[in-house]
Amino acid sequence: MRDVGTDIIWSVSDFVASLNQTLDYAYPSVTIQGELANFRISKNRWVYFDLKDETSSVKCFGTVYQLTGPLEDGMLLKVRGVPRLHQQFGFSLNIMSLQPAGEGSIKKAAALLEAKLKAEGLFAPERKRLLPQIPQRIGLIASGESAAYHDFIKIVNARWGGLNIELADVQVQGEAAVPQIEAALNYFNSQAESVDVIVVTRGGGGAEDLAAFSTEQVTRAVAGSRIPTLVAIGHEVDISLAELAADQRASTPSNAAELLVPDKKQELARLKSYPSDMLRALTGSVSVVRQQLERHIQDLEQSIIRKLQHEQQHIENITGLLAALSPTAALARGYAILRSDVGGPLTSATQLKKDQAITLELRDGSAEATIKRVIL
Amino acid sequence: MTKPIDYAALKVELDDILQRLQAEDTDIDASLKLYERGIAITKQLETYLRQAENTVSRIKATTEK
Numbered sequence: 001m002r003d004v005g006t007d008i009i010w011s012v013s014d015f016v017a018s019l020n021q022t023l024d025y026a027y028p029s030v031t032i033q034g035e036l037a038n039f040r041i042s043k044n045r046w047v048y049f050d051l052k053d054e055t056s057s058v059k060c061f062g063t064v065y066q067l068t069g070p071l072e073d074g075m076l077l078k079v080r081g082v083p084r085l086h087q088q089f090g091f092s093l094n095i096m097s098l099q100p101a102g103e104g105s106i107k108k109a110a111a112l113l114e115a116k117l118k119a120e121g122l123f124a125p126e127r128k129r130l131l132p133q134i135p136q137r138i139g140l141i142a143s144g145e146s147a148a149y150h151d152f153i154k155i156v157n158a159r160w161g162g163l164n165i166e167l168a169d170v171q172v173q174g175e176a177a178v179p180q181i182e183a184a185l186n187y188f189n190s191q192a193e194s195v196d197v198i199v200v201t202r203g204g205g206g207a208e209d210l211a212a213f214s215t216e217q218v219t220r221a222v223a224g225s226r227i228p229t230l231v232a233i234g235h236e237v238d239i240s241l242a243e244l245a246a247d248q249r250a251s252t253p254s255n256a257a258e259l260l261v262p263d264k265k266q267e268l269a270r271l272k273s274y275p276s277d278m279l280r281a282l283t284g285s286v287s288v289v290r291q292q293l294e295r296h297i298q299d300l301e302q303s304i305i306r307k308l309q310h311e312q313q314h315i316e317n318i319t320g321l322l323a324a325l326s327p328t329a330a331l332a333r334g335y336a337i338l339r340s341d342v343g344g345p346l347t348s349a350t351q352l353k354k355d356q357a358i359t360l361e362l363r364d365g366s367a368e369a370t371i372k373r374v375i376l
Numbered sequence: 377m378t379k380p381i382d383y384a385a386l387k388v389e390l391d392d393i394l395q396r397l398q399a400e401d402t403d404i405d406a407s408l409k410l411y412e413r414g415i416a417i418t419k420q421l422e423t424y425l426r427q428a429e430n431t432v433s434r435i436k437a438t439t440e441k
Contacts, residue, residue: 134384144434153432161428162381168435187435264425271422274390278414281397285407 016085023083031080032058032093033101037073051079051093062095068178068215069100069113076105080175097175099215103207107238110214114241117216122223123244129228131248132196135260137164139188139195139227141181144169148203148234148253155257160264166195172202177212185221197228199260200242201253204234213240222246232256337361349376381424390417 010018034051041047047062049071060079071077078101081093100109117123138156142149144167156163168184171177181200188198200222202210212218213233222229223245231243232250243249250256323329327337338346339359346352352374360367393414397407 132384153430157430160425161430162383162424163430165430165432166435167432184435268422268425271418271425274394274418275415278394278397278411281394282407282411285397285404289404 013087016087019085023085027083029080029082029096030093031078033076033078034058036071036075036077039071039073047095051077059090059092060095060098061092062098066095066098068098068211068217069109070116071100071109072112075100075108076102099175099211101208106207106211106214110238110241113214113216113219114244117219117223117241117245122219127223127247129247131228131230131260134160134262135163135196137166137195138260139166139168139184139198141168141170141184141188141198141200142202142253143172146172146203148172148201151203152199152201152253152257155254156261159257160261163261173205173209173212178215178217181212182217182221185218185225189225189227194227197230197260198225199230199232199256200246201232201250201256202234203253207238210235210240213242215241218242219245230256230260331361331363334363349374381420383421383424386417386421390414390421393417 032051034053037050037052037057039047039049041064045064047060047064047067049060050057051060052058060081062081077098079093079095079098081095081098083091084094085091100106114123121127140149140152142152149167153165156165166188168187170180170184172181185198185200188195200213202213204210210233213231219241222231222242228248229246230248230250231240231246232253232255233240233243234252239249248259250259331337337360339361340346340351341357341359346358352358352371354371354373356371358369358371360369393410397410397414
């Protein structure tokens, strides 16, 4: 600096540095809302646009990674950034973050992004996966202090038990929401033992409150999750893009809980019928076996009866034979039994002697006799 | 805290038992054993539903709120 009278004469670089110091002191960061104009992207990395209103315009500079989705001139934008006088390129607001502002622009941005992602196939029905019937481990992305979170937990607790719920407590609106929700989704997707399902939920709100769930970052993170996702953003009319990208969506946090887990009251009622169904099936089998046994018994009885009849016949035959062969029968035919005086039957003429006393036994009586003559 | 059980797997086993009991060709001794196992599973599932509670834990990995 050269002193000329009372004027301080700066070098250009010194002036630029000093001005930037002053800006840094006065405006460490500033949030400006205005209309987007002259939006362009250079080399797929650098973003340039003007933020203007009726009378003024400010140049803005940032990177594509700060974009929450496609933008169009005319949209209302809220930009947080740092004002700087660049050494070469003049003044610009260096962007820290940006988001569409006002319901019109937010919806417009969502529509543009929806078209872009739909063309990529992110919302295709074939991509949707079924949620597990009983998700033992649940990854929950929600605001821990919100009514949405408490409603969800209350309904899950009422419906089922024994589940592990891991909560990623995040902002669900405002500037920090997008990176936090994205980080939570990445966290659950990178665990060695992963959860069975990821639930992202928040209650209703205005367009600006729900904007995070229609940004490119969050929507892609949901679409890219290898763990099935259930997204429930309480809303009046429009569906957020994260819901379109999810495997399942629900209209409210409570509805999400109902879709996610079964109802133990219904399940207990179902279980009640099993013992009687099983018993009926069991006794059914028993009666089948009993019928089979009875048939066997009948067959056995039949064969025993037949055998007995056969034997009976046989006995009758023998009895008949015996009867025919008995001495009584012979006597009845006119034969006589000769007995000696000692009593035994005489069976041969050689046993006879003249004048021997014998007894004659006939059918109906006996006689004493003497042998007159033996003829051999 | 109730021991964790694989509810879905046990339910599948229970349905399988009922099906096998209802089949025409099951051996009586095997059926009795199946019936006992089915009753045991039913009791286990009912107890679990009545007693098991959910646990909620907070992860630490998200960026600062």
